[in-house]
Amino acid sequence: MKPQKSRSSVADLDTPAVTIDLDRVDENIARVQRRIEGCGLVNRPHVKTHKIPAIAQKQIDAGAVGITCQKLGEVEAFVEAGVTGDILVTFNIVGDLKTERLMALVPRVKRLAVVADNEVVLRGLSEAARRHGRDLPVLLECDSGFGRNGLQTPDEALDLAKLAAQLPNLRFDGLLVFPNTAPRTKGFFEAAVSKFEAAGVPLPILSGGGTPALNALEDYPMMTEHRAGTYVYNDVMMVHSGAARWDNCAMTVRTTVVSRPTADRAIVDAGSKVLTREQYYVENFGRVAEYPDAVVANLSEEHGMLDLSACRDKPKVGDVVSIIPNHCCVVSNMVDEVHGVRDGMIEVVWPVAARGKVT
Ligand SMILES: Cc1ncc(COP(=O)(O)O)c(C=O)c1O
Structure with a gap:
């Protein structure tokens, strides 16, 4: 499993996708x-x-x-x-x-x-x-x-x-x-x-x-x-514990808004099979980088439920948002590869070589 060099834009990534700044x-x-x-x-x-x-x-x-x-x-x-x-x-x-x-x-x-x-x-x-x-x-x-x-x-x-x-x-x-x-x-x-x-x-x-x-x-x-x-990578837990700032968080899950069933709810295409339901000592299931007032209120396997009631601007169907996970280490174990990004371009695609290696 060799890393692949890539020069495409992060905007062209299919979702959900794990990106690393x-x-x-x-x-x-x-x-x-x-x-x-x-x-x-x-x-x-x-x-x-x-x-x-x-x-x-x-x-x-x-x-x-x-x-x-x-x-x-x-x-x-x-x-x-x-x-x-x-x-x-x-x-x-x-x-x-x-x-x-x-x-x-x-x-x-x-x-x-x-x-x-x-x-x-x-x-x-x-x-x-x-x-x-x-x-x-x-x-x-x-x-x-x-x-x-x-x-x-x-x-x-x-x-x-x-x-x-x-x-x-x-x-x-x-x-x-x-x-x-x-x-x-x-x-x-x-x-x-x-x-x-x-x-x-x-x-x-x-x-x-x-x-x-x-x-x-x-x-x-x-x-x-x-x-x-x-x-x-850092994550919500590390920021919450005072060990990191939001701008130290390198891992995000890019995810597309696939539904806006109510005025205050958005559904994204990343659920517990990407973000996991890890919480330890934090509330909710991640932080939406572009909409810090949104709450990742719940997850089912493939759906993420965002509560937008505190947001002035709200994402539309088709928009892509980036979620900082509660716990980055378990997200690594959920995906075959992560995308290394610099200046909006994908510089490298790394296979997660030890994914699933739990024995
Ligand atoms: C034995 C051991 N050492 C070091 C670490 C690293 O800790 P952290 O993830 O807080 O950096 C862990 C985390 O689970 C651990 O179990």
Whole structure:
């Protein structure tokens, strides 16, 4: 799946279509690289947001130490496309099917590191690495309040680190958390640093994550690297959380008004199969860039319902509008390709190489 160069106008695109503002992507990559470096951290962007090797290469060219992938399927797609430098997989790898896939990737990547938060995962990784005669760097995932997986206390982390150091073919490389902004993170990591030091267990890497956490990197002076993903495109959630401005949002869904059934309602041809129904902490289903007073009030699979009651100007049937999605990362997983746009022209069409790679 090769990117195609294109020189047609964005106005000629059929809809719905996902477009990426290339100037904004370049600016987001440069700004966040400066921010992370300026705090003395290394940048390891999470590619689950774009799932596109060419964008990962832009991030690496700007100074990222490597990439973060959530799933092995993403690693396979990126390695196939030539991104083979330094990859961290931030998801517990469970079972022989997956550890065999992991070990098939190890010789193809300069440094492939993994995470674990329990003994079953650690032992499975160690056994697979031993079978293949390879060493695996491993970070232990901690839960500092997000309530997903992760070790619950610094003492649990220290116990598992000691086990990791003893198990064959594993190298304990440090601790990882997502997101830094979870309330207990600072105290958790301060305690971890002193407990590990007292126990004589080195902690070469302390890896934090999240785009909203970029505003608070100074609060975590113990961290050594940062993994942000959403920053590359940004979305309604990032603006809402204060992590981005509207003019940092690079992804939009171009969609055509196909009906105006009432004076205050427009129907567009993008529904939940493009925009998704993700909301987390925001209301409604996206922001119409050209009509900020319009409300994306509801979605069915192929229909988007816009409430225009607060709009002075209203779009007509046949008009095309651009919706900034609530959550750009899941939109990437909905489409085969995205259109990179500069100055109104489509400069590149990128296949979303890791689309659907969820195993
Ligand atoms: C483990 C991990 N690290 C980093 C990130 C990147 O966070 P964000 O998308 O807020 O930039 C995520 C996002 O889901 C994640 O799960």
